[in-house]
Amino acid sequence: MIAVCGGGEADAETMRLASEVGRELAARGALVISGGLGGVMTACCQGAHEAGGLTVGIVPGTNTSVANPDVDIAIASGMAEGRNVLIVHSADAIIALKGAYGTLSEISLGLAMRKPVAVVGDWCPIPGVVLFETPREAAAHAVAATVRAGGQRA
């Protein structure tokens, strides 16, 4: 199970990259977990579905109906920003696309929990992540790390 993080609102290029991350993960048999809402979260779920994958979304509130339509399994945390912790706890690895402070919190939490964190692009100010130029490389890295650790697959 691999977390995909990034902005709830995103530019067209970031959306394209997020969709490709979802496709590449699903094509490798990984479950995709995200915050289940818009922007990067929507794009990665759509991409995963295009490749026949399964998607999990952990939403901040107490109602799963806010999840985007490409979330297969919606979990209602009722924990506001605390849902970021659940996403990172549940993931075997994290792939981060361009985002704001919520995304940085997920990257920091992933690193604090000693999980592999792959970042697509050159935007991340936090040291300790592994940078990739393409979704394909980031997905391959994250899935390889997960398989080594014996993680969940779809």
Next chain:
Amino acid sequence: MIAVCGGGEADAETMRLASEVGRELAARGALVISGGLGGVMTACCQGAHEAGGLTVGIVPGTNTSVANPDVDIAIASGMAEGRNVLIVHSADAIIALKGAYGTLSEISLGLAMRKPVAVVGDWCPIPGVVLFETPREAAAHAVAATVRAGGQRA
């Protein structure tokens, strides 16, 4: 998505009932969510798998590897008993089999959140639940309530 609650250790009759609850839910197209560990949680996941269903388990710790083998989607809450709240928040209805205080906490939380709570058997001291003699009746009731509310299906 329907939560199945009950003892982490259970007698043979309760295990049989839990397995049948899982089968009846999966046969009606419901996703089964539970605490993902042993006893009733294991039996309901096995039953759901026998009927081709999909199962979600929210485990108390930070490691998904403790989930029973019939959990398809494991979420690591890292929240100890707090994971009970996530199960109830995410479920459209709750079916409870014989259990101890953890099960009573899930029943109470479900009622506090005004969700349908169906109990199999005559063991529950908390008023306000709907009692059923058989798993089939409880599953039919829970699924009907979920469909009326527009809940998640597998």
Next chain:
Amino acid sequence: MIAVCGGGEADAETMRLASEVGRELAARGALVISGGLGGVMTACCQGAHEAGGLTVGIVPGTNTSVANPDVDIAIASGMAEGRNVLIVHSADAIIALKGAYGTLSEISLGLAMRKPVAVVGDWCPIPGVVLFETPREAAAHAVAATVRAGGQRA
């Protein structure tokens, strides 16, 4: 640190009992922790203040300003009903006054965590609690259990 649980809306007699629980706890040097809102939560904080005690309130949302004016230390859980788990985790013992399902969830969680649970009055359907007729007896019992376990004092 002793949790006081009970209805967010309460009748005059329950409010009187809750206030007396707060006074009796504070007079014995205990910290009072509650959900920080109205009804029993307000009354126990007022009672604690009358006896010079200190009060902690864990509110459900992300804003501490909803806490009642007699909460000295407000914690914003942002966890909705999940805040009940934090109250019980933090308490050395629980005193419950008449309440609804939220109160039953706190009683169940307390028993699941093997903490002493003292109930004032004859209203509680859950077995395993210790029943008391008066706030004074319940407070004495809870404080004695806490002292034996080495718990926090104001």
Next chain:
Amino acid sequence: MIAVCGGGEADAETMRLASEVGRELAARGALVISGGLGGVMTACCQGAHEAGGLTVGIVPGTNTSVANPDVDIAIASGMAEGRNVLIVHSADAIIALKGAYGTLSEISLGLAMRKPVAVVGDWCPIPGVVLFETPREAAAHAVAATVRAGGQRA
């Protein structure tokens, strides 16, 4: 209520700065909230006590006995790293001293929740924080922001 964040293990200079942050906050009437364990968390609580302040610690596990001896009010989250979210939710402002990824997660969460984040020193890679050279300046900034927002005082 002002959160003090920083490494659970810290060098002598960071400990000295953290202690001074605690003293400066308490001298201005602020409640100090932290993760309640070692390093910066211990030093800021000690400093607050030297100036007569009150300290709150939210510990990761389910047992408050791990809190450092200068924590007055210990809250057991039972939420592992998720306790960082509770600290930030409850704080009116955040002061961060040198730390690792857990500290970066608290800074990110604070910024995501649009709370003032003051950093002592020149070590923080995350943009959007306000940098200060001395604990006195950081404390004054954080308390001023809190007073403007109507926050909690000891």
